[in-house]
Amino acid sequence: MSLMISVSGIRGVVGKSLTPENLTAFTMAFATWVKRRKQALNPGSQSKPKIVIGRDSRPTGGVITGLVSNTLALCGCDVVDVGMTTTPTVEIATAGEGADGGLIVTASHNPVEWNALKMLNEKGEFMNASDVEELLAIVEKGSFDSARWDEIGSLTANGSWDAVHIERILKLSCLDRDLIKSMNFRVLIDAVEGAGSFIVPELCRKLGITEIKTLACEGTGIFPRNPEPVEQNLRQTMEILARESCDLGIIVDPDADRLALVCQDGTLFGEEYTLVACADFYLKHHKGPVVNNLSSSRALRDIARKHEVECFSAKVGEANVTEVMKEKGAAIGGEGNGGVILPELHYGRDALAGIALFIQAFAEWKSETGGTLSGFRKTFPDYFMSKKKVELEKLTKEALGTIFDTVAANHPEAECNRLDGLKLDFAAGWAHLRPSNTEPIVRIYTEASTQEEADALAASFIEEIATVAASLTEG
Template sequence: MKLPSIFQKAVAEKKLMISVSGIRAVLPDGLDPNELCTIATAFADTTGNTIVLGRDSRPTGEPIISLFRAILEMRGKTVIDTGIAPTPTVKAVVAARKASGGLIVTASHNPEEWNGLKFLGKGGFFYDQTSVDALLAEIASPAHRPTVAATPGRSLKLGRTTHEDGIDLHIKAILKSLPNISAIRKHKFRVVVDAVGGAGREALPRLLAELGCKVVPLYCEASDRFPRPPEPTPAALKQFGALVKKEKAAVGFALDPDADRLVTGSVNLGAVHEEYTLPLAFLGKRETLKKPGILVVNLSTSTLLDAVAGPHRVERSAVGEANVVGQMLSRKALFGGEGNGGVIDPALPSFGRDSLAGAAWILSAMAAQNVKGVDDLLQQIPPLFMSKQKLERNGDLNEAFGRFESIALRTGKLQYVDHRDGLHLLFNDRSWVHLRASNTEPILRLIAQAPDKKGLQELLELFR
């Protein structure tokens, strides 16, 4: 990936991230208004006629999306603005309205001093690496500069903006996919929702209300500040977990700011590890699948989905929703996602990480099995022994990968090495380690899983 010169300094200072997960920056140091205008014009000049816009609740979101809206209109585009809406909702609108593309202004789980841009193509799919590279090339080229007034006598054809309740469209699509809505409604599940004041603060409670649930809201009101750390980690979800226990809720659902990730909560455990979201949701989806097929997760995802996959085969892709979805498309997968709480159902127009879909399928599984709470489902999934660490990113990555691989070889237990995304090492006891550069933060990620606690400790000690 070749970076335009205007971005190189900010990237070097770790204030700007550009990857297959989009563009994220600390504002204003990572991206200033001039650079945002450059990106907006390049995007307008490389996409089609109808563009869907949406954003999360960060205070910087409205100015940024207004800038993009204005430039798109000046380029003659038809704009559909969904306002504050979950990332999967914007994706669903792009697909349902057969739009040329879309833009989501969000930095997802990053702290609130960050904001970012996620670009969508036809079908509501995120830009893959080829599309990202093409956009960066356009940004670096003088061709993105405004030219509509360069020719004397040439008229300016303005585009127009309409507004759409994408949440309604999204919810209807999910309800249509569920096989047992009446059973879910009959249970009248009590559900705690922690929306972190973000894009899912209206959408998820609306879906749950349609499913007959009694919603206990936490951080579902509008706010110009995130009331807790935006990433739904165990430390950030202590109040959420305590409320699930206090309310004796059937289940709890916690979101990140753009509501593409979902973490569950239970009476016994409080906030549940994010890796359980995907297998819990699959317990619901599994009942609708008539034939064995392919399921796709990324290399950093645990083997919990494998444990409940039954006759279905689990395959792994590089990290990043675009990579998972790309492999799902090529393999005609029936289901997939990422271990960070991202549930992907290819039958929905969102066809990407979708917290609303995840919540719906978990409730569907609870109703289908006639259980009172998610703890009953969790008993069907094996225990997890996993470590996720963030490391400072310094030095030569290839050198670090080489050291890790050498250490693994000396154990005599190395079964397979995968170089598709950093370094993924699989050992013959089914334990594994994944070391890679993050797509969303200026860090390295070290993720490891083993069959038991002792094995995990030995694995981490080996690579200390």
Template sequence: MFGTSGIRGPVGSEVTAALALSVGRAVASEDYDCVVVGRDVRKSGAVLVDALTAGLRECGADVLEAGVASTPTIARAVARTDADAGVVVTASHNPAPDNGIKLWSASGKAFGPERLAAIESRVGDDEYDLQSWDEQGSSEPLADATDRHAAALREAVTVADPPSIVVDIGNGTGGLTAGVLSDLGCEVTTLNGQRDGAFPGRPSEPTRETLGDLSALVAATDADLGIAHDGDADRMQAVDETGAFVPKDALLALFAREAASDGDTVAAPVGTSMAVDDALAAVGASVTRTRVGDGFVADRAARSDVVFGGEPSGAWIWPDETPCPDGPLAACKLAELVADRGPLSALVASVETHPIRRTSLEVADKNAVMDRVRDRVRERYDDIDALDGVYVDLEDGWFLLRASGTEPLVRVTAEARTATRAERLEADAVDVLEDAIAAGSNPERESDRDADLLAPDRP
């Protein structure tokens, strides 16, 4: 039921008011007695919040209603109000027909696997602690959540020479960013600033391909940089003063290098570029890799030696500020960096990048294929990591084979210090994957192979 980022799917089929009611009942039945609830701008969110709140209150939980707000605003409010949990009705960067539900712990960090499993079990078993008429929970508005978030952002950075910034809000909840940057003295122009859950300005996910208007506007003006959010503003991507999209791994390297010093550690998922390792090595810091998903990065960022956590998708975590990916905070940090260190294009150019190759193959049974991939990789290579997919670390590069979380695909990523070597590693990884796929369509071939492996040496 819960993926790496909560529940997400099409409204009316996978995501329904009945599901929201059940999740609300399950959360309250797990003894989360006070819960902050909010949503993004999608029209369907109003119905889902009503159902979710009814389920919470029906099982005795008191609800603090944050209304329409960014996901990091709601996550921060959980810790600030001493609530036991938070629930955001959002599909984040997914398209308009989707919606979803994401759960937050008392610290403002996403629910981990054990807590999610407990909720999923209750929903699956239809097992709830329904309360009598005089024991049901209350509901009251939490009107200051966005203002308190804005105040925290203003305190988190110092922008001595405020740059000119274009903020592409993406018709979502990221308007907070424009207001705070303006308060910090920046000259701010907004794009797609009207809240609209149909996302008419561009697709909700900010990528090189979807940020053409932002790039063009920055390039045509005197702006020093452009910033873009997804629908619930937990993500942030950027373009430099020339209008060029900032490569995701380069942005991760810049944030990591600025946050870390000698002996520090940065958390990032498997598949993160060696550019981040190189940038951190220059300041005496290192990378610890996690499973893919901002929740896993946040878990690792909770360790005392980790000063920053980032996922190239645009989720950036400064654990001393908040354990939730905070797009508005990332925007303020980037404005501070440009004000202190100069043009963003020059900062990006200072990050040494390496050739990286990506492809994917469609498969009928991802889990079975990945089981066979793991067997084959262990036979061929010594230094492997099966934390999330299969990651093979070689002296001059690496490759990763990982099943998609949402599609019938296995994705292949390879990186090396030369283009020729990256191509070779990609070809080797694809060869392993194709062999594993073929074995699934030819069981006799797999049986013969297993017999060969188990047979005693012949003279």
């Protein structure tokens, strides 16, 4: 298995694709990139670059953080270690510390044997594609900047940023903690033993939730199930919530940048609807465009129309979404995987911000109707998605482009978008075909008014792609 490299950093299996050698190489390259960027932004600056580092709860996180921190110091960078915390907290800390960059030791929703370095610029935001190209060029050439013995950086710790993150959320003007407290919510929190284990319950207490039951919130880093917060991995949590008679369930992934919600009857609120519900609430207080990615539900578009604002779609990936959000001046945005981005706080997916907005939205609706969370879910447009993939071995990018051209030509009735693979918008649904950056597959996302229609649409495109690919191979 090879090392995976993207705009969010590098990731791999510890001891296999993620080794001390490549961790050191990419850390030195990042330190070099940060130094050069600092000089470009502040010509003549004599101060050492400052880099914030944090990690999730994985057992390998501590030793990797130690290796990376000491490597950064030997490259002449001052390092501020914010400890075990969430990805959005490190993003906030990077900007708040006035740092020149940030690193998060986390493999997000990947299994426990994985780890990664997520890389941030001085704004606490993910590097863009051109930044990554610069970094890779530094790695390729081995042109690292190191420091003399008397110029090495310092190592300090600052564990205060969890509290700062919570406090900034509590200061959002759209929140009414007295109302939330009056609802007497009984809430189940499942942090899958990740970085959200302590900060998520603390946020909920500060929001005014009176009764909190925790599940997998000890921060051990030994995930009791597949940590990706999707339905097939959450069935036990959903059963426990229904059995405990909770009003809602809050589930985050290991680095707490994605949020899943469970209704009182044990049904999933729907990962696509985390952003939809938060946007519907937030737009009542802050008008402005909304942004999602091309693989996200049409429901956000419907909410935008309701509030008479525009909805824009970006290429898949947090960095791509934030770029469009800045360009369009979006009030709120995110991705359909439960990622909510609130510029009022920072430009990064933030499960904690999503929790606060969602609980406030539900509290307001419940105070008027007395209804349950499953009833609240029914107030939103109803769409169903299918997510499939088709393997395409030994096909070049050019051949894949030909396949997409042919498929698009076969559907003149659809609106065609080639920004990120091929997106076909039909009157009653859509299909998004995206090549994987790491595997010889094409991911197929479809949406329709029923699950059966979404599944059938996906199946038809799997067959169509296979047919076109076969004709190219035979030719």
